[in-house]
Amino acid sequence: MELSKMNPKENKRNLWEELHVTISTIGLTTESAEEIDDKIVYMEDLEKRKQAYGICGECNEPGTGSKWCQPCNAKRFKDNFKNWTCGNKDIDEFIQQSQLNTVYCTKYLEWIPFENFKDITYITRGGFEWNRGANTKVALKSLDNSSCISTEFLNEIYLYNVIQCYGITQDPNTKDYIMVLEYYGYGNFRNYYLNNELDYYSKIYKLQEIAIGLLDIHNAGKVHKDFHSGNILSANNEKQSVKQEGIYGVLPYMAPEVLRGYQYTKASDIYSFGIMMNEYISEETPYNTNIPHNHALSIKICKGLRPNIFKYTPKLLADLITKCWDAKAENRPTAKELYQILYKWDNEEYDDSDTESQVDEYDDKIKLNRTSEKRSSNIQTHPQAIYTSRLLNFKNLPEPVNSGSECFDCQLDELDLNESDQEEENDFL
Numbered sequence: 001m002e003l004s005k006m007n008p009k010e011n012k013r014n015l016w017e018e019l020h021v022t023i024s025t026i027g028l029t030t031e032s033a034e035e036i037d038d039k040i041v042y043m044e045d046l047e048k049r050k051q052a053y054g055i056c057g058e059c060n061e062p063g064t065g066s067k068w069c070q071p072c073n074a075k076r077f078k079d080n081f082k083n084w085t086c087g088n089k090d091i092d093e094f095i096q097q098s099q100l101n102t103v104y105c106t107k108y109l110e111w112i113p114f115e116n117f118k119d120i121t122y123i124t125r126g127g128f129e130w131n132r133g134a135n136t137k138v139a140l141k142s143l144d145n146s147s148c149i150s151t152e153f154l155n156e157i158y159l160y161n162v163i164q165c166y167g168i169t170q171d172p173n174t175k176d177y178i179m180v181l182e183y184y185g186y187g188n189f190r191n192y193y194l195n196n197e198l199d200y201y202s203k204i205y206k207l208q209e210i211a212i213g214l215l216d217i218h219n220a221g222k223v224h225k226d227f228h229s230g231n232i233l234s235a236n237n238e239k240q241s242v243k244q245e246g247i248y249g250v251l252p253y254m255a256p257e258v259l260r261g262y263q264y265t266k267a268s269d270i271y272s273f274g275i276m277m278n279e280y281i282s283e284e285t286p287y288n289t290n291i292p293h294n295h296a297l298s299i300k301i302c303k304g305l306r307p308n309i310f311k312y313t314p315k316l317l318a319d320l321i322t323k324c325w326d327a328k329a330e331n332r333p334t335a336k337e338l339y340q341i342l343y344k345w346d347n348e349e350y351d352d353s354d355t356e357s358q359v360d361e362y363d364d365k366i367k368l369n370r371t372s373e374k375r376s377s378n379i380q381t382h383p384q385a386i387y388t389s390r391l392l393n394f395k396n397l398p399e400p401v402n403s404g405s406e407c408f409d410c411q412l413d414e415l416d417l418n419e420s421d422q423e424e425e426n427d428f429l
Helices: 046-053 070-083 089-101 151-156 189-194 200-219 266-282 295-302 315-324 335-347 353-370 405-409 414-418 421-428
Strands: 129-132 137-142 165-170 177-182 247-249 390-392
Touching: 070 089, 089 165, 189 266, 200 266, 200 335, 200 353, 266 315, 266 335, 315 335, 315 353
Parallel strands: none
Antiparallel strands: 129 137, 137 177, 165 177, 247 390
8 A cells, every 4th residue: 555655765865874883772852961861862962863873865964763864854744735635724733743743754644545545344343444555554443423533533643652653544435534553463462462472571572662652652741541452552442432421441451540530641551551561471361350340340449459460470570560550650650761671671681690580480480371271361251351441430439559469369359249239230331
């Protein structure tokens, strides 16, 4: 599929002076100088940009990304603004700003006419359709009743490093707007880890990739609000378009303060990341057996209940998971801190033999666990264990607290399961 007739990457590539160095580059930012990390390339550091990206053949300045020069490509994009419009001023401006400000190739968006897509196949409502074109296979995510564009729709597009968004298109029949996304055969992160036998270091690498995606969202001043393993890679957000009183989300991944009716924050995203991280390491979906995802579970979460941490999880990772899902939002790490920790673990050898032995033991035990009856794909979940976004409107939840480590292995008792039966029907409707 041809996404655009204009290719800003065709900017005299043969004139790029490339230098082959060992520096690790993960992107650019404009944060203050005192926060500079040696592993990151910053816009103001011209020498490091030159080492990492070479020299632009047009302006003779250091590149801002691989074969990419932001000032030169911004001019090229701007000259092309007169040649396209989607018919919606807000979307036009949104796409144009992404094109003017992008510092490397995966960050810019395009308006893609719907007729560019071929062989479109419907997959599921609220999920995505997929397209096999001449060159590129993509996922199309439609937002129902979005002919009048919403802020929420545009906010979703900030999930760059988790899944690339190529641009926006529009269904000519329904007039709904559609995100054009990178296609993943596994559909979502949960299916990915269930179908790939990954070792500890492979998982740390993937976690730091997801963490930088979350950092991109937070650096843009946004909050994800629906972060869970069924909503990574596929960007399959099931939030309803009709506004109702309450909070939307997947209960096992929602921070206790959000369950109590407070707004989603960057800290609540970190809580969700911690739940997802534990799920990935343990290869078990949270609260998947003998527990209905209802008002009683939300009470227990506020009282300190958390999913089981796999017994052989290396201690330093178990500690990070626990910190992410701390009941007090201010005790959780920021997305930047989370990324820096995971990046360090992914790129540096552990300096103590005890941690190395824990990693080796984890790999042995998780491999053995995959063949046992405890494998999450073989577990019969509770009929009211729900892992899709829905409207939740729980009342009178207790103040969130942390419980002792013994809570990680506790289950809801019969009294807890029955204490909100009379409210349950309203909770799920």
